[in-house]
Amino acid sequence: MEARIDELRLGLTKGFIDRDSPYGGSFEPELLVNEKATKQMVLTTMLEELKAAEGFMFAVAFITESGLQALKAHLFDLHNKGIKGRILTSTYNYFNQPKIFKELLKLKNVEVRITTVEGFHSKGYIFEHQSYRSLIVGSSNLTASALKVNYEWNIKLTSHEHGSIVGYFNDQFETMWQDAQPLTEIWIKRYQELYLIQHDQKVAEFPASYQTNKVEDALKVIPNQMQSQALEGLRAIREKGAKRGLIVSATGTGKTYLSAFDVRRFKPKRMLFIVHREQILTKSMEDYRRVLGGAESDFGLLTGTKKDLNARYLFATIQTISKQETREQFHSAAFDYILIDESHRAGANTYQSIINYFQPEFLLGMTATPERSDGYNLFELFHYNIAYEIRLKEALEEDLLVPFHYFGVTELMAPDGHELELSINDLSLDHRAKHIVEKINYYSHAGDTRCGLMFCQSKKEAHALSGALNQQGLKTIALTGDSSQEERTMQVNRLEAGRLDYILTVDIFNEGIDIPKINQVVMLRQTDSSIIFIQQLGRGLRKHHHKAFLTVIDFIGNYENNYLIPVALYGDYRFNKDRLRKQLVEGSRSIPGESTINFEAIAETRIFNAIDQKNLSLKKDLDDDYVRLKNKLGKQPMMMDFVNYGFRDPMLYVRYGKSYYNYVKKQEKFTTEISTDAKIILEKLSEHVLDGVRPHEAVLMVLLLDKVAVSDDDFDQQLIRLGLPALTSATRASVVQNVNLRFAREKHKSQMIAIEARYGITMVVFDEEDLQYKRHQDFDRLLNEEDFARYLADQVTFCLHRYQEQRSESQLIDGFLLYQKYTRKDVFRILGFSENPVAQNVGGYLVSQDKRFCPIFVNYLKEEGISETTKYDDQFITPELLQWMSKSNRRLCSPDVDAIYHHHKHQMRLPLFVKKHNDEGASFYYLGDVEPVQTSFEETNMEKESMKMVPVVKMLLKLKQPVERSLYTYITKESH
Incomplete structure (x- = not known):
């Protein structure tokens, strides 16, 4: 109680009396x-x-x-x-x-x-x-x-x-x-x-359909911001002579209107608009009428039942136009502008027959998901001309879509806490139906009328669940690939008219369906693909005057692929575990606008567990992303291409192959390779130095790739441009040590030796008299190998980008970025240790020989079964106060404990690094520097396995600033 009162008193002192007080704590008044x-x-x-x-x-x-x-x-x-x-x-x-x-x-x-x-x-x-x-x-x-x-x-x-x-x-x-x-x-x-x-209950309706629209009226319809930018992109690629172009745009952002605006600008003699579902054909034609204007006869349909062959603007289903007898009724040059909607399907034979037959002046493809799982290169089909690209997150930022509230909810559990083995032939189906109804009623929907889609795992489940939900009082119908087009159209009309509450489906509504009134999307299947997840989410994101937002309810079971849920929601395809955890911890802060992301506690735990347990460096996954990016670029990608196009974290390739060059060499099967020395040095620099943890070595490398020698002053100026302090003698020595691979250690004949000593290659020397960094002749020799120089420059550029990206998100405190993650090796490197003390018993902390540093490492949630002498009672009392224990067999007079107690005397720095548990890997969150509370030092005992008691010292560490709330909650929460 007294401690809590003291915390309150100190917080109020800083908030109301002295803003320069060094202590504020979690009870300091805040402006929100x-x-x-x-x-x-x-x-x-x-x-x-x-x-x-x-x-x-x-x-x-x-x-x-x-x-x-x-x-x-x-x-x-x-x-x-x-x-x-x-x-x-x-x-x-x-x-x-x-x-x-x-x-x-x-x-x-x-x-x-x-x-x-x-x-x-x-x-x-x-x-x-x-x-x-x-x-x-x-x-x-x-x-x-x-x-x-x-x-x-x-x-x-x-x-x-x-x-x-x-x-x-x-x-x-x-x-x-x-x-x-x-x-x-x-x-x-x-x-x-x-x-x-x-309240006036008259609801403003969208403009009714019309038979004609005057051209002068049509010209008053103008593009939105996204459409204007896309139109400029199309204009730019055509000015360069492009005959084909691709628009990548999230569902609901107005791609149809965009294409109509481009047709209005292009002024084709005839245009062909191709879709894969008749259901959206009439709506597309009406949108074009509104933008283009003109007589009714200018617009026509080509379907199984309609044959308006002479229309200037012809809207056709792929099933009809791809038939040889239909296609050959048109001259190959009949259309000077052809548009393919949902063009990620264009690898199919039906589409290929159209593309190979017609010869338009311009071919436009539109899709929300250009990446293909079947290996087909859509980008090559459109000559790598991406005129414009806007994904879900950007579309939300531009207010092109309705906000959504996502709820990750718990799948049905048995009374013993385990997931039910669901079978559509027993009572568990009824239990599940009741569970679903409970959740969809609780999380509800925008507006007074329910208009929902439920995505199921199988056809059998869709039909069975529909029957069970109807028994619960809902009005639902199941539609699958077996349902006819007429049946689908009729049931969609019933849904829009309010005569159905839900349509249950299996994938057939992932795309190519336009039901703007959808105000609830329910996912009753595990997430196997982030692409499909976004497609299904997108079914409800179109704006409509009857809804203010979309509710998304995702039933989350114990699935291996749960890690894909945050990947899809946050649109971060780097597959970096630390970033995925960070985004989950931040929650709705990482999604723009009024949208929110929410998980029930058990569902959230399942997501974190999936991230912890999933191997995100499987060769198949790495290969798939490499091929997809190569297809998009039309050439072999470098590391920075992965960054620039938002693909998988390229350091995953480095860790897999020891260097990015090694990975690419196997993919591309180089006929000539770099020398053994070049290969080894590239591996070691990539793994130990140019990983984005510290920028100094990369800055020096950038300068030395351009010049044989660089002055100390030039190096300082470059660091200052990055917002970093000028070099100290200790930092300078550390940088040279690192670049020359003397800090990094490897096991060799049971000893830890510097990599440079093992391989005998020096990269840089520092001339004390001239105060210059100079390339060593070994480095010059390696740079004569073109591929070595190219891949090294790419790794250096990536290293600087990674650091600057993290720096933009974090506060820099004497070399460390607050709340970023570091391994023990990273910490010792940044602190300027002359070598990595991997051979020493670092454990939870290490006092440097000069007593200037003592980094502290805390594994917060101890694993079951670990040694009792390592099961330290480390725990946060508040976001600003950590109870911490020394290593075992320590007393108040032990040299390391005494050094920590007299930290002021030695001007010792004590940075704190914490990870939640070992499943997070070898990295720790930097939570800032701490100051031991001297009055809290207490000698106590721990019990060993043999029931023997060993001495240990317990103390309080005061953080210089409280841990950020959401991260504090994540670390201290027992689950996850």
Whole structure:
């Protein structure tokens, strides 16, 4: 209790008395804002407080469905923990829609009341914790825009439970609560009647279909920002003489309109528009009419039932136009502009027959997913002319799509906590149907009418589940590849008309279907492909006046491929485990706009486990991505091509083959190879020096690849341009050591020796008299090998890019980037150790010989079965205070403990590195530097396996700045 009071006192001192106080802690007052550049969001703090709360009270005037969606998964987890809360809201100005009150009534652990106070306009949130309370008050209502996007000011204060400030708020809340009306279904019914009187219920409709559209009216239809940029891209490639071009654009971003704008600019004598499903043909033709204008006879269809062969703008299904007897009714040059929608299908024989027959002046392909799993090179087909590319994340940033709220929910579990073995022939089907209904009702949908798609694992499951869901009171139908086109069209019409709640399907609606009213997408199958995941998510992302957002409900079981879910959601295809974990920890901060990403606790644990356990460097996966990128480029890719095109982290190739050159050599089967010396040095530099952990060696390499000698001053100036301090003598010596591979060690005849000593090659020498770095003759000799120089330059460029990318995301503290990850070897290298002390018992810490450094390494969650003498009781007390134990067999008088105790005397630096558990690999998060609390040193004992007690020293380490909330929660949470 006293420690908590002291923490509060120090936080308030910094917040209200002395901002230069070195201590603020987690209880320091904060201004909460939404700031895109720094990924700050009011929502982040709200969720962190909610996750740790023992109770909560919200007094908020306005609540929207989208705002409540951002909290629902977390409220569900609190319900499972038995934690309850209260929400006080209002009917002020009839802003709150009746449906939001229906949604609030679904929250089993939340009591809701409606205040009768006139002009109620409060925005206050109180979170109850053990012995203290947190308060957020300011401008943010419970809306997605206020919590994530809008310019808002909110103050977060923390008070002891007996403090007066939180007492005032608590008293105000209780007073209003007692006078407020409980939320009931009867109250909602009465409110809905009043609400309808207050609001005009006329809904603005989209322009109706029309037979003709005057050209002057059509010209008033102008492209949006994305379409304008794409049109410029098309213009640019045609000016270079291109006859083919490819548009890569996320589903729902207006590709059809974009192509119509380009046709309007191109002014073809005749145009052919090809799709693979008749279902979207008429809609495409209507969009073209609106943009192009002209007479009805200018536009025609070519399908199994319609044969408008003479239309100027002809819209055809591939099934019809690919038939030889149909195709040959047209001259090969009949169309000067041909467009292929969903062009990733163009490798099929039907499409190839069209492409090989017709000779247009320009061929345009449009797709959201150009990458193919069958190895077909779509980019080659379009002559590697990518006119424009916009993926899901960019489309959300440009507000081209409706925001979505993703919920990763737990698949049905048996009473013993294991996943049910589901069979459509037994009662588990009914249990699963009830589970699905419970989740889709709780997480709900935008608007009053449900319009959903459910993606199933198999045809059998789709039909069986549809029947079971209908028994639960839903109106559903199953459609599969066996369903006729007429059946599909009829059922889609029923869904849009509100006569169906859901269509259950197996892949046939992944693409080529346009149902803008879709407001709920349910995924009932494991994620085997991030491409298919995005295709299915995209079915509901089109904007529509009947919905403000899309709800996505993903049922997550114990699947090996769960790691693909964050890959798809965040659009990060680097397959870097640390980045995937970081994005999951950041949650909704890593997705733009009002969209949110939410996981129920068990589902989130499954995702983290999948990331920990999956091998992301399997040769097949590496090869597939290499081939895909090569296809896109039309040439052999280098490391920086993977970076520039957002493909797999190229360091995965380095780790697989010891160097990127080695990997490429096997892929391309070089007829001539670099020398053995060049191969070894490239391997060692790639693995130990040019990995992006520290930029200094790469900066020196850049300079020496251009010049034989570089002055110390030139090196300093280049570092300063990167925002780094000028060299010290220690840093200079460390850089030369590293470049010459003297720091890196390898086992050789049971000894650890420097790589340079083993292979006898020197790269750089430093002239003390001239203060110059000079290429050694060994380096000059290697640079005469063209491939060595080329691959080394590529690795150097990558190293600088990787460091600068991480630097843009993190605070630099004396060589280390806050919250980035480092191995022990990385740490010793950055601290300037003359050699990697791998032969020593580094363990949890190592005091340097000069006592200037003592890096501390903590494996936070200890594994079962490890030695009792290594099962240290290391744990965070607060985000700013870590209880830590020395190595075993240590006393207060032990040299290393004594050095740490007298750290001020030695001016010792103690950087702290923590990882959650060993499944994360060899890297640790840098959490900043710490200062031991001298009054906390305590000699105690640990029990060994033999029941013998061994001495150990326990102490408190105070971080110089508190651990960021979401990372703190991730590290300290027992699950994952």
